[in-house]
Amino acid sequence: MDERRTLYRLAAEMFAPGTELSDNLADHPIVRYELGRALAGHGGVDPAQLAQVASMGVRDAGVLVASDPASAEVLEAPLRITAPSGARPEPLTEADGERFENVLAVVAEGVRLLRELAPDMAEDLLAHVSMLAVLKRETSGGLVSASSRYVPGIVLIDEPTLPMEVAEALVHEGAHEKFFDLAIAREFLDVSAEDADYFETSWSHVQWPLEQTFAAWHAYSCLAQFNASVGTEQLGSDSLLLKARERADEIGEWLLVHEEDLRVDARWLLRALAGGAVEPSGEAVAPSQVDGVTLPPEISEDCHFHPLPDVRYKRAVTGRVVAGRVATPPEVFWLDEDASWTLSQWRNDRVAKTFGWMLARATEEWQADTAETAVRLEEALGSLLASSLVGMPDKAH
Structure with missing residues (x-):
């Protein structure tokens, strides 16, 4: 996490010399989005704008939950990028009164449940989740949960009814958020990944590029591990926990066959979780x-x-x-x-x-x-x- 913050602090210095980023600023999803756009060559950086978006109100429910009535405007990028076709998701905020307070209680119980059932996993993954936004169910277009590498750090979830829905979403999307951080600071993928073979799922026959395939495998691996801890807890109607191990194994076997397309740290993680001899990765690799x-x-x-x-x-x-x-x-x-x-x-x-x-x-x-x-x-x-x-x-x- 410190390496990731260091990269964003470098970006701020490159585009707005003299700009200092606190941990809160360096972790904020929209600050990271704006700095990422600049690094990709899409405009500059306005330090005043970074400070303004970081002032958006949040509530602490074990994770920071977007609560500001202006959240829809500030979070426009992740809401737009993750929206299902034809949907215009809206976040629940304090402007929704009791409805928001009730959801906040469910989120807090979900975080507590995750920490109780899988404390090591919770500590590991939640560190990479800087913010959670809960979407009004009538606007979400059926989106269960989502995150985006373009706006790393924020998790969006559909309005939950069960704490377990929150816990599972945080494992699923928290795994993606950790992958985003690893890919930023470590040797995971390079430009050749864009030309690598696509993986086709057996359950839906959709095809995924290599980056999406690796991210899905990592998430399913975490979900499979979490599933071993849930016991008799009631699962949500859209739960993937019972399918996670089978899917993780299917994707992992394919990745092992195609691991020449992965960089050294991605290969290490793949072998550590999917089996096989782990290659030493004790020293950093040059670009x-x-x-x-x-x-x-x-x-x-x-x-x-x-x-x-x-x-x-x-x-x-x-x-x-x-x-x-x-x-x-x-x-x-x-x-x-x-x-x-x-x-x-x-x-x-x-x-x-x-x-x-x-x-x-x-x-x-x-x-x-x-x-x-x-x-x-x-x-x-x-x-x-x-x-x-x-x-x-x-x-x-």
Whole structure:
């Protein structure tokens, strides 16, 4: 979560220099939506607008529930994106009086039930749910629950009658929200996923692209695990709990056959939950588009390097660094440990530094011999050069 917040703080700094995001701002679904649009090259960022949308009223029912009468306007994006065809969902708010208060009580009981039945899962998944919006049943178009990677952090649910409906929806959509966060901060999918094979479900014969397939498998896996804890609790009429294990297994088997289309962290999670030998994933992976790039052989110890003027970067508490370029479109890179260390050598200034100077520092700090350190440093600088994060003012060398 801190890595995800770090990325959004970087985005705010890229598009509105000097903007500071608190955890509440960095977690807010609409703030994340606006920053995501900017990162995708669809406009800039207005800090005043971010603060305004984050001031929308919410009520605490174990999760924050949208309660402001202006919720429909502020949450226009997720309501529009997740709406079934022909429907115009409206959120229940404090303007609906007793009806809203009754629903709020059901939500609170559903959250309590989830925490009671599956405390570890609740702690894990609810951390990724920043807000819940309850839809008026007569406007929802039959939508049971929904979330969107374009507006991560918010879960929409149809007006519930049973606490178990709330608990199941939070597991289902909470799994999606966690997947969105993992995909933001870890090596899950890259652009090649768009050209990968589609999965066809046996139960409805619809076809899903790889990203949707992986997200569905993750959600069904969580639902299957939750189902083992529900006991005799009454399920909702649209419950997927009894079908979850069979569907998770079907999708998981297909993904294992197609795992070459997944990045390293997605493969690790797939094997950890679906079975099979788990590949080590103890170290971060360089951005896929610059893997394996090294410096030209003519590089000498006297060659100078400097960060390019439009480069910004931030370090998460985990030590990982995310770097961005204010280009058209903007570019963002999660760096591996060596590249993170290398870029951080300019944290106090942007003065050009020689390869020899960095090599001496790296040899001491990495506690490795000079030859091994030189290879690692060459690869790190090569990746930074290929990503246009670092330049060489003295290419004649």
